[in-house]
Amino acid sequence: MNVIGRNNVHVRGSGSRAMVFAHGFGCDQNMWRFVAPEFEGNFKVVLFDHVGAGGSDLSAYDPRKYSTLSGYADDVIEIGRELDLQDAVFVGHSVSAMIGVLASLKEPGLFGRLVLVGPSARYIDDGDYVGGFTEKQIAELLEFLEDNHMGWSAAMAPSIMGNADRPELGAELTNSFCRTDPEIAKAFARVTFTSDNRADLPNVSVPTLILQCKEDIIASTEVGEFVHRQISGSRMVVLDATGHCPNLSAPREVVSAMQAFV
Template sequence: MTEANIIKRNNVSIEGNYFSKSTIIFAHGFGTDQSAWNRVKPSFLEKHKLILYDNTGAAGDSYDSYSKEKYKSLDAYARDLIEICAALNIEQAFFAGHSVSGMIGIIAASIQPHLFSKLILIGASPRYLNDVNYTGGFEQSDLDSIYENIESNFYNWANGFSKAAMRNFDRPLLREEFANLLLSLRPDIALETAKAIFQSDYRHLLPKINHDVLILQASNDIAVPQEVGTYLNEQLKNSTLITVNAEGHFPHMSAAPEVAGAIRNFIEAS
């Protein structure tokens, strides 16, 4: 695939200080697009070159590139990320991934470690299903119910899920913002993407990661319980776990100053 096609497929944006030797890649989670970083990125525009992109299938421009067969696992999204880095000649970047993109970054780092110098995982999970001696937060029956609701009435599911995932009940505009992003997804792609995410298991990759990793965890996260952040911290040998003063699955939207501050301290540390 040509550089132009890669840039178009993932709606890649380059912002900030074009001449900086420091590059930060911001990667969004399920149900959002790169606009989810709008409250965080202003803190980095002056000193860093910023790369933002949309996961394939997450926005209308990328629907033509989406294939149910290709994107049935997160590995395909990781290959997209690797292709973006190659197209832009990126190496040793700081990678900040929210939710599913946290694991996409882990996969890419396991394949081509030189692409990233440090990793920031926000509300990320290596496995959503509970297992023996592992709390992921969901039973298979829970996930099957989610898939059924997405398929039967996507509008109702999206509105209910956006409220539960965003929380911050005293700030309804945040829920509306996420609901609008979620409802902009094509329902069939939303369903297949949800399956690829929730049925994934990348626990085996964690011990292989040698990068410095910052794990940011919020409270009352419907998708990622506190036990998952603790597990990541135990399995990623060079990791730091910080619980941010926020609730819900989107602290980079609801508590952007604190998240931006934590990222800044992490990437500026020697």
């Protein structure tokens, strides 16, 4: 399967510049449904699912490759090459903020601007650095994921794979936006919450916008400010939105902050 099918890539809108939206841990490209359409007038909007999520090709899930964020960043680069993108805007939510940072460092020229929504360079506390979580809490999360199968069952899997756009499956697809193979969900949680990209941040040279929510337990304001300090010249906007998903809870605020930046 090619990159487009593998990552369930959708390209919409018109414009000479591209804007690539990357979803975080939890759901899929649907996370951008209230934000991405706003940019279709001026941008070539690129949406995709990370391998293992949404309508991606689950058979392409390689546990070794995806045991680091770098593996996910390689996919972003491949998508960029396939679509011949240059100087594009990368918009990454949650863990995809760091995936975008890595992709921009690995493939200079691919992204001209970064929008990091709720970024965190490291989730686990480390000495003076406050990530917000202890190792024990993350271990607990991995176990907890076993308890929530999100309606996933082996019998359903074949109809889920690659069929996210088929409305006739709608009735059966409760929770489908966030449906993930539990093993993959666990692996993605592990790579997300044990990642440490603090050393990469100072190398970022493209203009960067950080969108920070209030009362975000996944990526606190402190964590966002750390990213802001480490990426020189970056801009940080603290949204009125609360929680970790302003792209869903406060799309208008997100859109206007982004419009001012791009």
